[in-house]
Amino acid sequence: MMVHIFMLVVVLGTGEFRKELPNPMYFYNINECLYFAKKIPLQYGNYSYSSRIDPKDRITAYCKPVYTKEFEGIY
Numbered sequence: 001m002m003v004h005i006f007m008l009v010v011v012l013g014t015g016e017f018r019k020e021l022p023n024p025m026y027f028y029n030i031n032e033c034l035y036f037a038k039k040i041p042l043q044y045g046n047y048s049y050s051s052r053i054d055p056k057d058r059i060t061a062y063c064k065p066v067y068t069k070e071f072e073g074i075y
Helices: 030-040 045-051
Strands: 003-012 025-026 059-068
Touching: 003 030, 025 030, 025 059, 030 059
Parallel strands: none
Antiparallel strands: 003 025, 003 059
């Protein structure tokens, strides 16, 4: 049986420094995924002063819907 889940994608850096971090997290509930997507970038500083943050240290996180039949490791 296939189900829709939400994958937390974390991207470190911008421009030429941009790389997606391996080992994404998976959630059944979009609200749980969005909680972590909101909190992860906060640990790296205040983006209202983004000119002071090195582009390779900037971080973005978002939830992406995916379709899977794997059920291990889903929160």
